[in-house]
Amino acid sequence: MAQQDQKQTKRLALRLATAAVAMFGFGFALVPLYDVFCDITGLNGKNFSQGPTVSAVSVDTSRTVKVQFVTVNPADMPWDFRPSVRSMRVFPGEDKQTTFYAKNPTAQWMVAQAVPSVTPAEAAPYLHKVNCFCFDRQPLEAGADTQMPLLFFVDPQLPKHISTITLSYALYDLTDSQKVTTASQIDDKGQVSL
């Protein structure tokens, strides 16, 4: 084969190899892309905003929205976890506070993480959590219980046809992964920031 061809082949092979490496990167880029996509569209009932991105401008007293609270424990999660109220009626734009009760009935210290999900997914971008226990990991001593706060408001821009929003929390046991977390990641309140 002529020298010229060799060079051309090498260049092409190098380009193709670069493309392969780029696609490997793209595989990983799908992870943040997926979150961004869900965040923008509110698909998947995900609401990633931590704290208020919009402040309530005015309270819309012309209608009320029913907000329901649901809790889910995966099979291997022994905690007692439930909302203190099952549902509440709110005016869009109105700041509301509620709490969730959690108790660690086991004989050892545990850490949990609550993961929220909003139904219908269309409502997800309109439910703003000002402060939520789901922003942090929740440690509990053996036998201890706690009331975990949630401060939220419903965006007045919420489409008119939505009258009920369900906010569901799944509580996951993170005790195992917590053990490998270094102490430096735990702040003075004993909470670990995500």
Next chain:
Amino acid sequence: MATVDVDLPHVKDEEHHHHGPAKGLGRWLYTTNHKDIGSMYLIFSLCMFMIGGAMALVIRAELFQPGLQLVEPNFFNQMTTMHGLIMVFGAVMPAFVGMANWMIPMQIGAPDMALPRMNNWSFWILPFAFLILLSSLFMPGGAPNFGWTFYAPLSTTYAPESVTFFIFAVHIMGASSIMGSINIIATVLNMRAPGMTLMKMPLFVWTWLITAFLLIAVMPVLAGVVTMMLMYIHFGTSFFNAAGGGDPVLFQHVFWFFGHPEVYIMILPAFGIISEIIPTFARKRLFGYASMVYAVASIALLSFVVWAHHMFTVGMPLVGEVFFMFATMLIAVPTGVKVFNWVATMFRGSMTFETPMLFALAFVVLFTLGGFSGLMLAIAPADFQYHDTYFVVAHFHYVLVPGAIFSLMAGTYYWLPKWTGHQLNETMGKVHFWLSFVGVNITFFPMHFVGLAGMPRRIPDYALQFADFNSMASVGAFIFGVSQLLFIYNIVQNVRAGQKATDQVWEGAHGLEWTVPSPAPYHTFSTPPKVD
């Protein structure tokens, strides 16, 4: 002095052109010859086909009757998983790469592949990948048991310990495929004989060129997704773990972003082989050559925007369901063009029915059947009934067994005389064909019925009303499985002896590969042929 320096490479070049294969094991270990490497790929994939097939027979034996007879459910799950992985990555893909190695240089008039050393490497890492994968069967906790789609968290949180070996095996297979693809693209784009323009290339070369691009685009994504699993299992990341802010559904998105193009990787070269065989035995030029090329290219492009039709039931928004449903159905259009062109090629041709043609005809009919059940699965509202049932199993086995596998058998019988120099034993070939054809249909056709009636896939036991069709399928599977011993017998006999084949082998065969002697000499087209 100066003249010596100039002459030396020339002398070496001459020597290089005239030496034959080296002797002994070294020939196979160090070879950079595309024909040697092609043969090794083909033999390797045949071994994997038999191992994967044996696992399928374990599955079918267990399912012969309701209840648990032969194997533990966990071992059953290991069998379904390993059967899938071995057939996809060990049998079908390397077999196509083997054919590409053998035929592409000969079809485009090149002396060898563009990167012969890398070619050697991309083959020789494969046996190690499968050694690692198969060794997991003997590890404590057993082999991977989470299905070939290895959905998280089944393959992460709940996986057996051997999952790490599975991950490294997939990494190695991926590296092998990517290197093979780079080689094929470089060969096709840079080493064509003078006058062999892109639109004169045989369709097998075209389909492989497009397949190679698909492989480069998606195999790294597969490597990425198994790397994410590795990071979860050993380094505590949580890409797919909701507790850590990840999402298990993300796994399915990333996997199928690889997985859907992957299924076309397994069928596009098959289209190429069939498009070579049908014109030969219909004694007509391929109908609509250009439309065939464009159809393959559009199928490849569409394969990137349909992945979520594998996950209609995960709770996707309606817009997503509708988009992926219509995008999927759109693929039926270029596929329909291909089937139409094959039929149109045969129309008023003077057809004869030698073994390769029989396999090619069975391919056209049965692949189309599998395509139709694919269309049924593409209908999002209907898919909620079909999802994860035996209907899906019936569908993808129809496109993979009488699809990809039949095309490989057709290609083997078609090119075998060129490889070995011996004419085919038609009688034995036909016996093998008819047993396979009948066996395949008895095996997979009843699966449509049990699937529609609600039998879930990947279960070792089932409700009594599915018993009759399941025992039928098991009988068919053993017919099909055992008849593959005939395939091996035919190949071995053909390698050992047979009537001397002519250069053209088949009366209606056209193309550069039929201009070289049979068997093809160790080095072909050292001086490029002239194509006009």
